[in-house]
Amino acid sequence: xxxxALRRVLAFIPTIFxxxxxxxxxxxxxxxxxxxxxxxxxxxxxxxxDAITKELGLDRPLITQYLEWLPRVLTGDFGNxxxxxxxxxxxxxxxxxxxxxxxxxxxxxxxxxGMPLGxxxxxxxxxVTDYAxxxxxxxxxxxxxxxxxxLLIIGFSVLLNWxxxxxxxxxxxxxxxxxxxxxxxxxxxxxxxxxxxxxxTRASMIEVLGQEYITMARAKGLSESRxxxxxxxxxxxxxxxxxxxxxxxxxxxxxxxxxNVFALPGLGQLITIAAVRRDYPMLEGGIxxxxxxxxxxxLAVDLTxxxxxxxxxxxx
Amino acid sequence: xSSDPASTRSGDLLPPHVSARRIxxxxxxxxxxxxxxxxxxxxxxxxxxxxxxxxxxxxxEKLLPPSWAxxxxxxxxxxxxxxxxxxxxxxxxxxxxxxxLLTALFGILLGTVSGWYRWADAIIGRVSDSLMxxxxxxxxxxxxxxxxxxxxxxxxxxxxxYAPRVIRTVRxxxxxxxxxxxxxxxxxxxxxxxxxxxxxxLPNAVGPVMxxxxxxxxxxxxxxxxxxxxxxxxxxxxxxWGSMISDARDFIRSAWWLITIPGCMITLAVLGxxxxxxxxxxxFDPRLQNRGNL
Numbered sequence: 001x002x003x004x005a006l007r008r009v010l011a012f013i014p015t016i017f018x019x020x021x022x023x024x025x026x027x028x029x030x031x032x033x034x035x036x037x038x039x040x041x042x043x044x045x046x047x048x049x050d051a052i053t054k055e056l057g058l059d060r061p062l063i064t065q066y067l068e069w070l071p072r073v074l075t076g077d078f079g080n081x082x083x084x085x086x087x088x089x090x091x092x093x094x095x096x097x098x099x100x101x102x103x104x105x106x107x108x109x110x111x112x113x114g115m116p117l118g119x120x121x122x123x124x125x126x127x128v129t130d131y132a133x134x135x136x137x138x139x140x141x142x143x144x145x146x147x148x149x150x151l152l153i154i155g156f157s158v159l160l161n162w163x164x165x166x167x168x169x170x171x172x173x174x175x176x177x178x179x180x181x182x183x184x185x186x187x188x189x190x191x192x193x194x195x196x197x198x199x200x201t202r203a204s205m206i207e208v209l210g211q212e213y214i215t216m217a218r219a220k221g222l223s224e225s226r227x228x229x230x231x232x233x234x235x236x237x238x239x240x241x242x243x244x245x246x247x248x249x250x251x252x253x254x255x256x257x258x259x260n261v262f263a264l265p266g267l268g269q270l271i272t273i274a275a276v277r278r279d280y281p282m283l284e285g286g287i288x289x290x291x292x293x294x295x296x297x298x299l300a301v302d303l304t305x306x307x308x309x310x311x312x313x314x315x316x
Numbered sequence: 317x318s319s320d321p322a323s324t325r326s327g328d329l330l331p332p333h334v335s336a337r338r339i340x341x342x343x344x345x346x347x348x349x350x351x352x353x354x355x356x357x358x359x360x361x362x363x364x365x366x367x368x369x370x371x372x373x374x375x376x377e378k379l380l381p382p383s384w385a386x387x388x389x390x391x392x393x394x395x396x397x398x399x400x401x402x403x404x405x406x407x408x409x410x411x412x413x414x415x416x417l418l419t420a421l422f423g424i425l426l427g428t429v430s431g432w433y434r435w436a437d438a439i440i441g442r443v444s445d446s447l448m449x450x451x452x453x454x455x456x457x458x459x460x461x462x463x464x465x466x467x468x469x470x471x472x473x474x475x476x477x478y479a480p481r482v483i484r485t486v487r488x489x490x491x492x493x494x495x496x497x498x499x500x501x502x503x504x505x506x507x508x509x510x511x512x513x514x515x516x517x518l519p520n521a522v523g524p525v526m527x528x529x530x531x532x533x534x535x536x537x538x539x540x541x542x543x544x545x546x547x548x549x550x551x552x553x554x555x556x557w558g559s560m561i562s563d564a565r566d567f568i569r570s571a572w573w574l575i576t577i578p579g580c581m582i583t584l585a586v587l588g589x590x591x592x593x594x595x596x597x598x599x600f601d602p603r604l605q606n607r608g609n610l
Contacts, residue, residue, distance in 0.1 A: 018446045026455075029462040142534075142587035144541050147561055147579035154568055154575075253453030257542050261565075271454065272546050275461035287450070287458055294451050 001306065008302050012295070019291055020073055023284050024066055078285035083277055088285035091270065096289070098168055098266035101182060102258065103251050103293075106189040110251075111244060114194040118201025123228060125206065133202075137195030145254055149188035149261035156184060166263040185262045189254060193247045197240070204239040208232045238308045245301030249294040345595025351588030355581070358405040370395065370403040370555040382573055389573040391563060400555035401577055407556045408585060411467060412536040415474035416529050422475060423482025424525065428513060430483065431490025441487065444480035452477050456539055460548045467550050470540050477539070478532045485528055489521040523600030527593055534589035541582050557582050 053059050072079075078088035121130040157165035164181050171178040208214065209232050217231045218224075256268030263269075267290050274282035373393045380390040388397035430440035447455065459473040493499055494517070502512055543549030544558030552559055557578040564574035 015449065018442075019449055022446055022450075023458070026458055027462050029459070138587060138590065139583070142583045142590060144538055144545075144558075144561075144579065144582050144586075146542065146545055147575070147582065150561070150565065150568055150575050151579070154572070158569055249451050253451035256453055256457065257546065260546060271457060272548075275457050276547055278461060280461075283458065283461055287454055290454055291450050295449065 004306055005303055008299060012299060015295060016292075019295070020070060020288065021066075023288055023291075024069060025062075027280055027284055028062060028065075073284075073288075078288070079281040081274075081282040081285075082279045083274070083282065084279075088281050091282065092267065092285055092289050095265060095267045095270050097170075098264050099252075099255055099259070099268060099290070100293070102185055102189060102264065102266060103248065103255050105182060106186045106193065106251060106255075107244075107248055109186055109190045110193040110197055110247065113190075114197030115201050115240065117194070118198040119205055119228070119233065121198065121202045122205035122209065130202075133198055137198045140191040140195035143191065145188050145192055146257045146261045148191060149184065149258060152184045152188055153261075166261075168264050181262075181264075185258050185264060188261070189251060189258045192254070193251055196247050196250075197243060200243040201236070201240050204236040205232060208236045211235075234308065238305060241301055241304050241308060245298055248297045252290055252294050342595050342598050344591045345599065348588045348591030348593075348595055351584055351591065355405050355585050355588070356409065358402045359409040360406075362402045362406040365402070370399040371553055372396075381571070388577050389571065391560075391571075391574055392567060395555075397560075397573065397577060400560060401557075401581060403555045404557040404560060404578060404581065405585075407467065407550055407554060408537050408540060408582070411470050411474070411540040411550075412533045412585075412589075414468075414471040415478065415536045416533045418471060418475040419478045419482055419532055420525070420529055422479045424486050424518070424521075426479070427483040427486025427521075428490055428518065431487035432494065432509075432513060437487070440483065444483045447476065447480045453539065453542065456543060457546070457548060460543060465543075465548050465551050467554070470543055470549050473543075474536045474539050478535065481532070482525060482528055485524050486518075486521050489524065490517055493517045493520055523596075527597040527600060530589055530593035530596055534586045534593065537582065537585050537589065 076089050080086060081088050081091055084091055117129075117133045121133045124130055153165045156163045163183055165184075166181075168181055169177040209228075214227060214232055217227045222231075255266065256271055258264070259266045259268040260272055267286055271283060271286040271290065273279075274286055373395060374390070377386075377390050378392055380386055382389045386396050386398065388401055391397055391400070426440050426444070430437040430444075450458075455477055456470075456473040459476060460469055463469045463472070490513075499512060499516060502516055507516070540549055540556065541558035541561070544556040545562045547559075547562065549558055550556040552563075560578040561575055564571070564578075567574050
């Protein structure tokens, strides 16, 4: 297990390298565009554009720029945000907790609702619960999360006036101040995720419950709850864990939109604003750190996977 | 598929996937088509219905609730929401269809090359796997920030996002059959690489790829809506469903029709496409029944 873990962690290094390389080249697909971000709508003459180009080093070949950029970025230095004028790493650090709270709480809610629902749907296959959870998950996956967010605001903030419609307070203001502003975003974020987890849990449980060792366990006279929870679920977990990891990565992407709907000052909102303003250093840094979280979760999933599936540890 | 002339001609040289296998249309597929049909009709007829002008501004008639003159009401510029919704269907489905077509083209082409030629796999396989590292939506934002917001660019970014998945599927089924007996047999009779690939090996990937593409279509509709909502997709005043929701956010207290209608449309489109995907999957491979769309 230790050897496997070590190997997986080592494989992390080239992945980081590839991620950074892609970020560099994709954001520079259109040459010279960062200049327009700096100039904005001011009228400038050609000489000024030349001066800015020189100053930013954009007149040099892309590969030279890349070789200079990469070592700098590897130390966590993405430069200064064009718009905020502060180091990117600092701004990201300020915004990070919000995104992390949102995605983590949404993921906990997703697992807490999605897995039991999927298990029940699998056991009572074709029953009312199965039918209801299927309808629920199909609808959840079809509704755009940002639209759902607005519906929640209309329902719980405008009509009922139970919860604040937007904004953020750090936990320092008290737990309710903090949590009340996260409840609606978390619901909007998790509905589609729950749909996915329900479906996958149901499918893998049905598959496992049809195996011979389950019939064997039942024949031994084990109680149904023991058969389902101990023998079936542990094996179904191998697939479920993978889906949970993928769902988390999807959720990180989705949080970008949710943060915009609820005016949450997180990493996603930062990335969108940077994209609209073409603040490239900010965009690169923001995307890198968000992707890094997805990668770390992915790694954690791989390790959990090995825990549930002993065969991986030796052959992997 | 059972009437495919290729399979009746050389039936026994083909794997069971392609030869006479009856494919039953299932309920989910039909339901999905029924949900999608009116939206497709809307999209196709939008340009011919002259009285539905999505752009004509009429200030005195702004923010009117639904009535006989304006069944879906009017927005803050007095534009007819029905006209905008119908034209929105056109944009949404055009972006979805365009990116599905491009995804199919690049996915199948690059997937085939990388599955067939080991040297190509080193490059294509690696790049497409690396693209899948990014949380999908973030990759789209990054590409659009670089190439600028426009309908075509949304199509391009969705393709970059989704093609790696198709590449993977095609590649896997090529590798699976690369050394199969029926391929060796065909080769012995002197069938060339090209013919072998397109007539004998690729047809095996048709099922999984079609399933993936229909989920991809649904995804493209969602991504287009999301990007337009953020102001990175189809630029205004084009009536994309996503940007209609974004415009409506300032009026959620006063004009409920502005936000509910485009949202329902997106939900219906995605629901219909997902059901078609579910149906196709069960039709092509009953073993995979009830699997998620990952």
